[in-house]
Amino acid sequence: MPTFAQAQPDALLSMPTSQENIAAGLEADAYANGINAFTWGYPLVRMERVIREYTDVPNPRPDTSYRAPLNQLGWAKTLATPAAKDMPTANNDTLYLSSVVQLTEPYVLHVPDTADRYYVVDVFNMWQELQHYIGRRTTGTAAGDYVLVPPGWKGTLPKDLKRLDVSTKTVWLWGRLRVNDGEDLKPLHALQAQFTLRPLSQRNNRDYKPKEQTLAALPTGNDDGLDFIRELAAGLKDNPVPARDEALFAQFGRFGLTEKGFDPSRLSPPQKAGLLKALADGPKVAVSALASAATQRNGWAWATGLDQFGANYPLRALVSGPYLGGQGEKEAMYPLRSTDAKGQQLSGDKHYVLRFKSAPPVDGFWSLTVYNAVDKMLVDNPIARYKLGSDTQGLKVLADGSFEVPLQAEKPDGEFAANWLPAPKGPFYMILRLYQPKSEVLAGKYELPQVEAVE
Structure with missing residues (x-):
């Protein structure tokens, strides 16, 4: 029988199926998919943590804090200082607004006339993707009513409401209201009080008072180093994998993460070793996104697309970490x-x-x-x-x-x-x-x- 020489070397054709190679392959596969799972899933894990932190209101609440109970608006009353530890890289230009909203039905955000004063309210989904801007640049500064509509809602809205569809059932509102240097804050506090948030069914109820609600706790800690994957699995129960990411997510099943949850008992020792290494290196991959996503201009890192990540999951992970709440370049450059x-x-x-x-x-x-x-x-x-x-x-x-x-x-x-x-x-x-x-x-x-x- 004639034989044919290989035109190009092929390592797979010559690779023995030895136990040594199988173990090395399992570790490498878990490492590669673990890196992807970290950069893809970090924003969801981060948001699951943030929505619990930002609805856990201290008593007394510092004036720099914007924390508020679930489905309520929280405003900082003074500008951020070094003592304000909630937000990394906080600005010292604006009073911050935060609200975590569980959309059991549409919710109506009313904004007052700010008389051309700069403000913006960003609507983030649970993947830390900025889906809508409400504010001076996009909608002007006149009074208005904007309704946040959860996925799958089939009702009709009054004509005087501006519909804003979102892709997850929980959203985070992150706002900014400009403060001029040395300005008296009392008129701004009065302006803040005119921003309101309420369910559509309670829009015209003068006696409406929001119910005190809390979010269920995240999975308790474990000493095996795999808590990130557990938190990701928990977050996915309320936030299904987007259709565009289904093929990527399917790869994670090889180390035990599926739509049914995460089962670490299925991990072989090589897989666990690879996954632990991936969770250690994943943050480095996210940080490195700045090198590829940003251009250098006279020594400054100039990043764009913070509201249009596409499939750049490392950049999305980076922004949702130390630059949480960052906006697109038309709204603000950083x-x-x-x-x-x-x-x-x-x-x-x-x-x-x-x-x-x-x-x-x-x-x-x-x-x-x-x-x-x-x-x-x-x-x-x-x-x-x-x-x-x-x-x-x-x-x-x-x-x-x-x-x-x-x-x-x-x-x-x-x-x-x-x-x-x-x-x-x-x-x-x-x-x-x-x-x-x-x-x-x-x-x-x-x-x-x-x-x-x-x-």
Whole structure:
């Protein structure tokens, strides 16, 4: 019988089906699918945790907190400070709104006339996907009523309601209301009180009072290192796998995760080893998404598509973690910077200067905020300045529109000392927020400032 030479090497054809190779393959398969399960499923796990945290209201509740009981609106009464630990990378520009809504029926969100004051309410599904914007850019600032409609609802709505269909039965409302530097907050508190949320069936009930409800606890902890998969399985009971992801999800059945739940007893030792390694490396894959999803502009990481993830699951995971609640670029841009012009990590043991040729062109406003690199929180400092922006009182700007920002831990001297943005003693990063950026920003024509170390 004639034989034929292989045109190309084929490792599978020559691979013995030995116990050693089978064990190695089981570990590699669990590792590969475990990585995908982490990056795909992290947003759901994160949201399941968040909706429980944000409906667990402390007593007394700090003024910086926006926590509220289930199906109720929670407003922060003051701007975020270093003591506000709920939200990583919190801004110091707006009062935050949060509401976790279980859509047993449609719910009506009423927004008042804000007289052109910037506000936005983002509607997130349980995969941390931003499905609707309500606010100045998209719907204007006149009063209006918006109804959140759960999947599968078949009723009809009054004509004066704006219908917003969502893809999961639980949603998270995440809002922002602008505060000008030094502004009296009492009128804003009165404005906040005019935002209301109630079931459609109770829309016209003057005596309506929301029921006190709580969410069931997540699965209890275990010491085998697989709690993430257990929480993912629990989240999927109330949030079915989207149709577009069914083929991907089917692969996870090989390590025991199916629509029926997660059975770790089915794991062989090699599979468990691979899955544990995947859960350790999964966060690294998510963090690496910034390198592929963001472009570098004058040293700043410039990410887009935060409201259009598509199949970029690592980016969706990253945003739902340390950048929870991030918006798309038309609503706000978030250029991020953690290194100086020489590529060295920003650190409070050095002095830096940012030279703006002009203020960022925006239809809303802009701000520059510094965060500790380790905990991603605002930086405590002696002048209680946590950001610098378009409304900063006493900002020194030259006649041609240019200005400098000293960035350091100690109080600076010189012409632009009034523009000091305090930095922590250790490593840090910063975010330049651009609310409603103009076309030249979106097109990349605006030159972001370089960060120079001062020798």
